[in-house]
Amino acid sequence: MLAFIFKRLGQSIIVMLAVALISFIMFRYVGDPVASMVSQEATIADQELLRERLGLNDPFYVQFFRFIMNALQGNFGISYRLQTPVADLIMSRLPATIELALTSATIALIVGIVAGVFTALNRKSPIAAGIMAFSLIGVSLPTFLIGIGLIYIFAVELQWLPSFGRGQVVDLGWWRTGFLTETGLRSLILPAITLSLFQMTLIMRLVRAEMLEVLRQDYIKFARARGLSKRAINFSHALKNTMVPVITIAGLQLGSIITGALITETVFQWPGIGSLFLSSVAVVDVPVMAAYLIFVGFVFVIVNLIVDILYYVVDPRLRVGGSSKGH
């Protein structure tokens, strides 16, 4: 098991290096950072000087190598836009993104599984049909439209919830949390729902399809024949066996929730790393973009690792297979 984890961590370094290399090749096409850094008074000579000092005239592999050497020493450079160290910026924005991602993942999982089981067991009820129809909205409407729609209804018209920001945060020294204040929690509701909607409908449809599949299996028929209670059949036999694909998808989706909250964060002015990245792209803030993309690679590797470990926990066959190989 330990060897497996170390092997995976070793692979993650290669993945991150690849991500960094590809991003450095791409940065040349994003635009010119110097154009956003100087005013219209700056002469061509001044701009060229700045470009030279930032090392932007070097070939991309030189820039890449320099970046990697600095990154290995924990130095990700200074943001061109905000002039503060990139590592500080990302660390100060990360709590907001993680709190939002965990909240929406929880909402998506709970609602998704409950609704999926319900629609699978009550295929013909009108409520299930209603849920299925509604889920189409979650899959097909773009996030920013859902976000703006929710803001319009709950912030502007009803004035129940704040339209932007993170409310009051409590500083725990190394982590600024919005979970501990009333405004913090109220601010979390709309963005968390917006972000969870897509995953929610995905999980729901997946659970429903898997449940329907499993309910047709012979062992469910035998369980019924044995006279087990409906509840025991549906939840311990059927639902448990649908969980492996659900964990895979939910795990991978958690990665994309953390790294893909860009639009939701921007619509709600949520101060996380997604909105930081979008502001950085607009002005070609290369140090922030590079650090962000490497971070994204890291998150996906870690999430995949956790998913793999969870397989061992959920599926006993893997455990047996793994240990027998060891003997």
Place this chain on the structure above:
Amino acid sequence: MANKLTGIVAVLLASSVMISAANAETLRWARQSDALTLDPHSQNQGVTHTFNHHIYETLLDRDVEGNLQPRLATDWYVKEGDETVWVFELREGVTFHGGEEFTAEDVVFSIERAKSDNSNMRQLHADVVSVTAVDDYTVEFQMAGPSPLYPNNVTNTFIMDKGWSEANDLVGVQDFAAGEENFAVRNTNGTGPYILTERDPDVRSVMTVNENWWGDAPAVTEIVYTPISDSATRIAALLSGEVDLVQDVPVQDIERLAGSPGIKVETGPENRTIYFGYRMDDAPLVSSNITDENPFANPLVREAMELVVDRNAIQQVVMRGQSIPTCVNMPPFVAGWTEELDACPAVDVERARQLMEEAGYGDGFSVTLDTPNDRYVNDEAIAQAVVGMLGQIGIDVTLASRPVAQHSPLILNNETDFYLLGWGVPTFDSAYIFNDLVHTKDGNYGTYNIGLYSNPELDEKIQSLGTMTDLEARDAVVAEIWDQVQEDRVFLTIHVQALAYAMKDGLTLAVHPENQPRMTDVVID
């Protein structure tokens, strides 16, 4: 007796607390983006300056009409007997937020810092040879030559305290290459009307009124500044009462906001024109089907384009009334502006077609137009409208629309045949436009002369403006240059961009031409 006194004092104190609580007015101010840095000399950028103007102060200020006003300097004049020296007399009794007294030494230090290598303000002070403190409240600027308009360049250069800056190792400005954060990026010590009490970049900043400020106490005693990048969210925050003032209002929302109860919108012209430029040298265009000559080099083609572009239609349809159509590439505040220059010829498609025939392009030609799509108000839509209008005279325009980060390199490297650009004039003087846009591209001149227009006779006149001290003669030269620029149709100017601020009823704040509103100007009913 002692008890009674304490009691009275307590009551007095309590009542004074109540009075100040009753007068405390918090203004929640939202705009699209945050200040990039608090270092006063690091960035020459409007959003950053607007923020810093509340904390730091400049020698001179610009009011909403665009006129120079005294600020930390109470008087300024050219030294008698030496046309190359500007004298600034400083305000006495001003203190920094940290308690340090403001003196001439601070001005000398700050101008030298603004002139240093990593400062983005240095171009504005390029003609300053040296700054000396004559006494505690008089400073002399030795210029390279007579510089009659130099005071226009000091309105965004903030004054820092010398002692505080030296103690915190701030003699230099942020050096990106060095990879270290400068103390001034997040810490401030100015003389301004507000003191920064909270700062979370991109999220929220709070400023409270400086009780020791030399000016009249402002109505707003606390500012909560929140950048909200998404326009729809920003407007929603105002409609839901979560913010009081929105500075960057999208054109399409103005009408709806003005009709919403409890909200009012103030509009006014910005110091910025939107114009099209074209390559005017003899080399053939890169993106055209005419490969042996440059159609834009033919004055008849430029005249035809001028006649076929309907600026009023752009104003009504694209800008929803929020622009001021003009045919001269200069906002009305700028010295040198006249109504005659501003006037546009009537749209005449027939005549334009004739001109194209005469020029030998009766069948038209093709060209690519480069436009930014996230820099100016409705920039891409303006370009689209012009594409349609030019199609009427056979000019087949392909539109290439890019974010400004990719548009700017094309502009600065002269890699465009036909482009859209906006131009602001921070000095409020025509010479600024001539230096960068009209003068032949050469060294420090013509940085944005993307059309490669070149007229040696004009170049000479433009250079002479820099040192002319006889203002009447200077005005005459400015008028001559403009006449030539208009005759040669160096620019296809569309309009002066308008600004809109939306706020809750009960607040009054006029639009600032440089889009640098001061919360000290807010009037509360």
